[in-house]
Amino acid sequence: MAKQKNVHKLKLRNLELSDYSQIKKLMNIVYADIGGAWTKEEYKTQLKKFPEGQLCIEDNGRVVAACFSIIIDYDEFRDKHTYKEVTDDGLFNTHNPDGDTLYGIDIFVDPEYQNLRLGRRLYDARKELCEKLNLRGILIGGRIPGYKNYAKELTPRAYIEQVRNKEIYDPILTFQLNNEFHIRKVLTNYLPSDKDSKSNAVLLEWHNVYYEEDEKIIGGTKSMVRIGVVQWKMRKYSSLDDLTQSIEFFVDTVSGYKSDFILFPEFFNAPLMAQYNKVSASDAVRLLADYTDILKQKMIDLALSYNINIIAGSMPYYKEEDGLYNVSYLCRRDGTWDAQYKLHVTPDETTHWGMKGGDTLKVFNTDAGKIGILICYDIEFPELSRILAEQGVNILFVPYWTDTKSSFLRVMRCAQARAIENECYVAISGSVGNLPGVENMDIQYAQSAIFSPSDFTFPPDAIIAEATPNSETTLIADLDLNLLKKVRTQGSVRNLSSRRKDLYKVTWLKK
Numbered sequence: 450m451a452k453q454k455n456v457h458k459l460k461l462r463n464l465e466l467s468d469y470s471q472i473k474k475l476m477n478i479v480y481a482d483i484g485g486a487w488t489k490e491e492y493k494t495q496l497k498k499f500p501e502g503q504l505c506i507e508d509n510g511r512v513v514a515a516c517f518s519i520i521i522d523y524d525e526f527r528d529k530h531t532y533k534e535v536t537d538d539g540l541f542n543t544h545n546p547d548g549d550t551l552y553g554i555d556i557f558v559d560p561e562y563q564n565l566r567l568g569r570r571l572y573d574a575r576k577e578l579c580e581k582l583n584l585r586g587i588l589i590g591g592r593i594p595g596y597k598n599y600a601k602e603l604t605p606r607a608y609i610e611q612v613r614n615k616e617i618y619d620p621i622l623t624f625q626l627n628n629e630f631h632i633r634k635v636l637t638n639y640l641p642s643d644k645d646s647k648s649n650a651v652l653l654e655w656h657n658v659y660y661e662e663d664e665k666i667i668g669g670t671k672s673m674v675r676i677g678v679v680q681w682k683m684r685k686y687s688s689l690d691d692l693t694q695s696i697e698f699f700v701d702t703v704s705g706y707k708s709d710f711i712l713f714p715e716f717f718n719a720p721l722m723a724q725y726n727k728v729s730a731s732d733a734v735r736l737l738a739d740y741t742d743i744l745k746q747k748m749i750d751l752a753l754s755y756n757i758n759i760i761a762g763s764m765p766y767y768k769e770e771d772g773l774y775n776v777s778y779l780c781r782r783d784g785t786w787d788a789q790y791k792l793h794v795t796p797d798e799t800t801h802w803g804m805k806g807g808d809t810l811k812v813f814n815t816d817a818g819k820i821g822i823l824i825c826y827d828i829e830f831p832e833l834s835r836i837l838a839e840q841g842v843n844i845l846f847v848p849y850w851t852d853t854k855s856s857f858l859r860v861m862r863c864a865q866a867r868a869i870e871n872e873c874y875v876a877i878s879g880s881v882g883n884l885p886g887v888e889n890m891d892i893q894y895a896q897s898a899i900f901s902p903s904d905f906t907f908p909p910d911a912i913i914a915e916a917t918p919n920s921e922t923t924l925i926a927d928l929d930l931n932l933l934k935k936v937r938t939q940g941s942v943r944n945l946s947s948r949r950k951d952l953y954k955v956t957w958l959k960k
Contacts, residue, residue: 457508457565457753457784461574464503464515466496471512472505479557483642491539498541502551504574506567508784514567516556518575519544520584526552528633528652532590532640551579553589570756572628573707579657587655590636594645595619605635605649622651630655674817674844674928676710676876677703678914679717680897681762682921683882683890686720689740693747699923704755706925709817712878713762714897715775715825715850718744719880719890726887730801733887738767745778745786752780758815762848762878763791763824765804772805777822777848779813787813791824792833808959812840818930825849828877829863831870835955838871838945843930847877850893857894865911868900870944872937874913874928875900881919894919899926904940906932 464472469492476486487495495517496503502518519536522545526535536554537543553575558567579587595617596608603611611617613626626632630653639650679699686692696713703711721740725733741764748761761778775791775798790807798804810833813820821837821844828834828847837845847864851857860877868875879895896918903911914924937945 459565459567459753459783460507461570462505462507463500464496464505466493468505468512468515469493472515475512475515475557475559476555478560480555482644483640487539495539495541498544499546501578502544504571506570508562513562514556514558514571516571516575517554518578519552519554520548520582521545521550521552521588522548523550523585523588530590530636531638532650535590549585551575551582551584551587553587565754566756568624569628573756576655576657579655580659583660584657585660586657587630588633589625589630589653590639590650591625591630591653592621592640592643592646592650593619594621594643596647596649597645600647605637605647609635609651625651625653628655671709671817672929672931674710674930675706675708676712676844676899676926676928677706677708678712678876678878678897678899678916678924679703679714680878680895680916680920680922680924681714681717681880683720683880683884683893685723685884689721689743692718692721693744696744696747697751700751700755700757700759703923703925704757708757708925709815710758710760710820710844710846712760712846712876713848714878714880714895715763715777715848716765716890717762717848717880718764719850719887720884722887722890723884731803734765734802734804735767735773738765738773740764741766741776745780748778748780749784749786752782753784756782758782758817760822760846760848765802766790773803774805774807775824776807777824779815779820779822781815783816787811789813789822789824791827793826793830795826810836810957812837812842818843820844820846822846822848825851825860828860828867828875831863831867832955834867834871834873834875836957838873839955843873843933844928845871845873845875847875849877849879849895850890851879852892852894854894857896861896861898864898865900869903869911872902872933872940872943872945874933881921897922897924899924899928901928902933902936902940904936904942906935 473486505512505515599608612619612622633652636650638648641648722733722737725736748759752759759780763777766776767773777789780786792806794804794806819841821842849860864875864877876899878897880893881895898915899913901907901911901913914926916922
């Protein structure tokens with residue numbers, strides 16, 4: 450088994466007073482040229498004034514990124530103010546619980562963690578806080594440290610305009626613009642100690658499109674979940690690096706839409722078997738299993754880096770003393786992972802490969818609720834999804850591989866049935882294209898989709914999204930978990946609550 454490197458476990462949480470020594474160390478590194486860290490008394494006051502607005506990301510207990518925020522009355526500060534004024538010299542007495550705008554004060558990331566996009570994760574957390582508090586938007590006074598290289602030839606306004614037009618890269622302003630912030634104006638003498646920016650800053654704003662809608666309950670369960678489904682094209686790859694580049698392309702694309710999950714199909718790594726076409730099918734799939742740990746680690750890294758939970762399709766897993774299995778990996782965006790073994794293997798998987806079925810059905814806890822994973826053939830056994838639904842699963846992910854339209858229709862229609870009978874969402878992901886020379890995996894047929902229960906609050910055909918058959922593409926959809934609660938209690942029919950438990954039950958026997 451390949452040795453894992455950089456095992457992360459990320460956690461987003463509110464800052465605590467006990468974090469000060471770590472915060473001080475980080476700020477003194479990141480802000481060494483503009484005054485360094487807050488004093489402990491200032492930090493203590495900030496937490497007391499607005500604890501919900503002071504956030505951090507820890508990795509295995511170590512604080513590696515943080516941000517500070519307050520709420521202000523926009524009309525009090527408007528478009529002309531300094532850093533000292535808006536923070537009341539670090540004491541946050543300007544925080545107004547009855548204000549209408551979240552103001553981002555500081556945000557910083559440990560230099561060792563710059564490649565994990567933790568800054569974007571903190572910006573997303575601020576946006577969620579803004580929405581939960583029903584505030585009109587977020588304001589930030591953004592530094593422009595790259596201006597030091599252009600100050601002799603460009604005015605601050607001209608420099609900012611060229612950064613906006615992608616003609617110049619600024620390490621802070623470019624990042625903020627990429628995170629959906631819009632320029633309001635130039636702030637002069639904003640932070641006199643900021644020599645690189647020549648004391649200039651940019652007032653940027655993010656608009657909360659949900660402002661004035663019903664307030665969300667702070668700390669409540671996430672009700673809207675965005676998922677992405679990859680309809681993957683099987684093609685020849687010259688190397689493992691080529692395959693992982695394709696994987697990262699889809700992860701990057703789907704995460705760009707702020708998705709919570711991305712689903713890949715069953716045996717998405719099958720193209721790597723082409724190099725073993727001179728050996729038997731059973732030997733080839735065991736050689737393919739040599740890549741599984743490497744690809745699993747790659748998916749874990751991508752989940753961290755792109756802030757998205759990845760259902761890594763499925764891959765063969767082989768141990769000589771135990772046998773060959775078909776396994777799907779859930780790679781969470783906090784750095785943890787788990788696995789679901791395929792329980793029902795098809796006759797072909799047994800005959801050609803000697804594959805075995807697993808014996809455990811798992812409910813996976815994620816930051817977007819409970820999910821289940823059923824690999825291809827498993828979705829055709831209604832007992833499994835019923836057991837998962839009884840344990841609170843709202844979304845089923847089904848990576849599948851089918852060669853003909855008839856085999857695809859079995860998977861698709863069973864997935865639709867599972868969504869209706871368990872009043873849950875079901876997402877299916879398959880592969881298209883051809884793999885000449887790969888025995889037992891040479892042709893593909895797929896039409897990936899996302900299904901819902903069938904009632905008035907859902908699409909009439911109970912299909913949330915559906916791909917074009919046999920075309921490489923992605924699906925992105927929002928799944929409202931509150932609608933599931935509604936259909937279960939107020940639906941035209943109520944499949945879960947109407948069960949005759951006095952007559953029958955479904956029981957898991959394995960202890």
